[in-house]
Amino acid sequence: MNPQVPGLIMITSEEPAPVCADGVCGPVPDGSGAADPGASTQTDGQNQAG
Amino acid sequence: MTRPGSVRLSLRLTAGNTGAAGAVGPGVTTPLTVDVWSDIACPWCYIGKRRFEAGLASLGDQAPPVTLTYHSFELAPDTPLDFEGSEVEFLAEYKQLPADQVHQMLDHVAGLAREVGLDYDFDALRHTKTLAAHQLLHLAKARGLQLELAERLFKAYFTEGGHVGHVEDLVGYAQEVGLDPDEARAALADGRYAADVQADLDQAVAYGIQGVPFYVIDGRYGISGAQPPETFAQVLAQVAAERAA
Numbered sequence: 001m002n003p004q005v006p007g008l009i010m011i012t013s014e015e016p017a018p019v020c021a022d023g024v025c026g027p028v029p030d031g032s033g034a035a036d037p038g039a040s041t042q043t044d045g046q047n048q049a050g
Numbered sequence: 051m052t053r054p055g056s057v058r059l060s061l062r063l064t065a066g067n068t069g070a071a072g073a074v075g076p077g078v079t080t081p082l083t084v085d086v087w088s089d090i091a092c093p094w095c096y097i098g099k100r101r102f103e104a105g106l107a108s109l110g111d112q113a114p115p116v117t118l119t120y121h122s123f124e125l126a127p128d129t130p131l132d133f134e135g136s137e138v139e140f141l142a143e144y145k146q147l148p149a150d151q152v153h154q155m156l157d158h159v160a161g162l163a164r165e166v167g168l169d170y171d172f173d174a175l176r177h178t179k180t181l182a183a184h185q186l187l188h189l190a191k192a193r194g195l196q197l198e199l200a201e202r203l204f205k206a207y208f209t210e211g212g213h214v215g216h217v218e219d220l221v222g223y224a225q226e227v228g229l230d231p232d233e234a235r236a237a238l239a240d241g242r243y244a245a246d247v248q249a250d251l252d253q254a255v256a257y258g259i260q261g262v263p264f265y266v267i268d269g270r271y272g273i274s275g276a277q278p279p280e281t282f283a284q285v286l287a288q289v290a291a292e293r294a295a
Contacts, residue, residue, distance in 0.1 A: 003058065006257065006258050007256075007257065007258070008257060008266060008270065008272035009270055009272065010273075010274070011271055011272065011273045011281075012292055015276045016275065017274060017275025017278075017281075018094045018097075018159075018162075018263055018275055018276050019094055019261030019264070019274055019276070020089070020092040020093065020094050020125050020261060020277045021125075021260050021262075022125075022126075022145075022260075022283055023125050023126035023128075023129075023141075023144060023145055024141065024145050025092065025093050025094055025155070025159060034081050
């Protein structure tokens with residue numbers, strides 16, 4: 001699942017990029033977002049139209 | 051997954067965008083801001099740093115001017131200043147991960163680090179609390195030496211078995227990059243940058259950041275994780291092109 005970050009337009013894709021979370025740095029932990037060729041941006045923006 | 055209320059924009063990043071953004075460099079006079087939430091104790095953050103640098107460099111003459119700022123994120127606030135044990139033992143003890151899984155995980159990370167020229171030494175790594183290191187990074191920011199200190203601390207932690215929690219070790223690294231050791235020691239003693247560190251941590255919470263590295267481009271675009279260089283290049287080119295339009 002890609003992260004939803006309030007107020008930011010997230011660069012996301014199907015393939016997550018590696019992050020460290022809660023002290024653990026797995027190869028491809030859940031909760032990360034990634035962009036690659038063909039990725040799209042999406043917004044969870046509080047200032048965006050619904 | 052898009053949660054209710056979110057909007058998918060039409061902007062798409064494609065492999066051709068980098069080359070198509072021919073006017074990116076000349077069209078942008080005010081540097082793009084790149085704010086990075088990161089922890090010295092985060093192996094993906096150092097790898098992400100190299101990948102970002104490679105992505106920016108790949109744009110060559112078309113690279114937009116960028117102002118990069120590191121922000122504090124404590125990956126494991128419960129880490130003691132002096133953990134007596136290996137990285138494997140730390141993850142097994144504090145995160146209840148099976149040792150075999152940790153070995154596999156670290157081998158994988160070390161392999162990817164080598165791909166970007168970093169020789170991680172997890173056997174020598176000395177786990178510690180990074181709060182003081184973050185304070186020092188804020189002092190370095192105030193003196194225009196933050197990127198140099200971030201690089202020095204990452205290198206010490208992941209490749210040299212250096213300690214980035216003890217005051218005198220930190221002062222030594224600060225001095226190496228050109229900071230005044232007396233000022234560094236005093237800053238850590240009186241905690242004058244503690245509020246700045248906390249402000250970064252609070253902003254991370256406000257953004258909803260749960261993992262690092264996390265990049266915010268121009269205060270608008272969020273990128274999570276140690277992305278491939280080409281992704282950073284595409285995003286920078288795209289944002290610069292939007293600015294120039």
